[in-house]
Amino acid sequence: MQSLQLKIISLIIFFSITLFASTVKVDSLKLNQKIKVDSIIVKGNDRTENFIILRELTFAVGDTIDNKIIHFNKERIFSLGLFNRVEIGVDTLNVSKIIINVEETWYIYPIPFWYVEKNSIKNLTIGFDLVWNNFRGRNEVFHSVVGFGYDPFFMFQYINPALYYNQKIGLSLGLGFYHLKNKNETATKILNQNFSYKIIKLNGGMFKRINQFNLVGLSIGLDNIQNELNEAKIFMASNKSTDRVPYLSFYFVNDTRDLKQYPEDGNYFYLSFTHKGFNLFDVSYNITKTDFRFYQKMFSYLTLKERFVTRNTFGEKVPYYDYSYLGYEEKIRGYNNIYFENRDYFLTSYELDVPILKEWNLSFDLPLIPKSLTSARIGIYTSLFFDSGITYKNFSELKLSKFNSGYGIGLVFLILPFEIIRFEYSLNKYGKGEFVIANKYSF
Structure with a gap:
């Protein structure tokens, strides 16, 4: 099976390189040429409102731009995920007139998914992720996910990034129902058995876009978490079988990346603080999270990526279900079926990317x-x-000898704006290797 996968990968690479040799990348301006913009025209956006596109631009009428600025803005518009193709050029008769040509994508599609915990088919969860984008041309998103099997759940989310366009204010709403197995192995060992939670989540929030690169947000919510095993109530925040957890969260995002789906240049900073409980229903604790990512081009074709992410919890009593875990949403490559847990975690990643086929606009007709x-x-x-991470209870445990590290090589296929597929082989610090297929970019 593994040899067949490698053969398929080799054929795809050969086919893609052959096609790449026949493609030509056209710049809208001559090298080092600069122009002063006197007008901006958008074409091809049959559904998307002009302002959704124009507000991504870092230049306006009267500004002087060059090829570097044009390329960056092209990638930022493509990052919206609304178009199969974006081109920014100049009018052949009036070089100061900027023309943005876009090709609308398909906006509603189901994506099947599956995942297995602890490398056992008994722990299989399968389902569908249904996304409906841009249904009114304002980049709104209806997102629903349903899962069956080991961890059944249903989740719905609505995001409107332009609720009040002039004030740059957006809205988010969410609702979820979950029946999840306990993930905390310490709790399982103490009770000598595992147990499940029934969870209902309700949340809403507002966010303000300060400019193209900065955003601040506020969200409120209520989680109702019911423990199905009476003996496990000692792991709950309230020491009862059910925790009712109101919360308030503040967050800030700074995003200067070029292509958000697979960046080559720029930075991404995320900071959040969440207070849960307010001493209502005998619950009170806090969660902070930071996520810093750096992307830098090297020798014009290599990209060096760095990431530092932390999650910290503190308060009177942090319930086991809200501990910090590595191995689920955040992973150390090389430890795909190994899980780490504690009050806090720290994870760092480094990656060097080399393009085989940087950009090829594929299009064909089918009846x-x-x-x-x-x-x-x-x-x-x-x-x-290279990844390295640790879970810990206090800072004195942050010792290099306790970090778990992994390294390896990967092959990434971008099919934008629809999908990203990663094939990776990694080794952990014990020399154990693993082959993983994933459907999202690493960071």
Whole structure:
């Protein structure tokens, strides 16, 4: 099976490189040429409102721009995830007139998913992720996910980034129902058995876009978490079988990345503080999270990526279900089926990406199928990576000898704006190797 996968990968690489040799990248301006913009026109946006596109631009009428600025803005517009193709050029008769050509994508599609915990088919969860984007042309998102099997759940989310366009204010709403197995192995060992939670989540929030790069937000919510095993109530925040947890969260985002789906340049900073409980229902604790990412081009074709992410909990009593875990949402590559838990975690990652096929706009016609489903931006990259992380209770435990580290090599296929597929082989500090297929970018 593994040898067959490697053969398929080799054929795809060969086919893509052959096609790449026949493509030509066209710049809208001559090298080092600068122009002063006197007008901006958007074409091809049959559904998307002009302002959704124009507010991504870092230049305006009257500004002087060059190819570097044009390329960055092209990538920022593509990062919206609303288009199969974006081109920014100049009018052939009036070089000061900027023309933005976009090709709308398909906006509603189900994505099947599955995942297995602890490397056992008995712990299989399968389901569908249904996304409906841009249904009114304002980049709104209806997002629902349903899962069956080991951890059944249903989740719904609505995001409107332009609720009040002039004030740059957006809205988010969420609702979820979950029946999840306990993830805390310490609790399982203490009770000598595992148990489940029934969880209902309700939340809403407002966020303000300060400019193209900065955003602040506030969200409120209520979680109702019911423990199905009476003996396990000692692990709850209230020491009861059910925790009712109101919360308030503040967050700040600074994002200067070029292509958000797979960045080559820029930074991403995320900071959040959440207070849970307010001493109501005998619950009171806090969670902070930071996520710093740095992307830097090297020698014009290599990209060096760095990431530092932390999650910290503190308060009178932090329930086991809200501890910090590595191995689920955040992973150390090389430890795909190994889980780490404690009050806090720290994770760092380094990656060096080399393009095989940087950008190829694929488009073909099929009968009865909309062209928005048969067009995509294709890219292929190889990567070298190193991850290292630790879970801990206090800072005195932060010792290099206690970190778990992994390293390896990967092959990444971009099928934008639809999908990203990663094939990775990694080794952990014990020399044990693993092959992983994932459907999102590492960071």
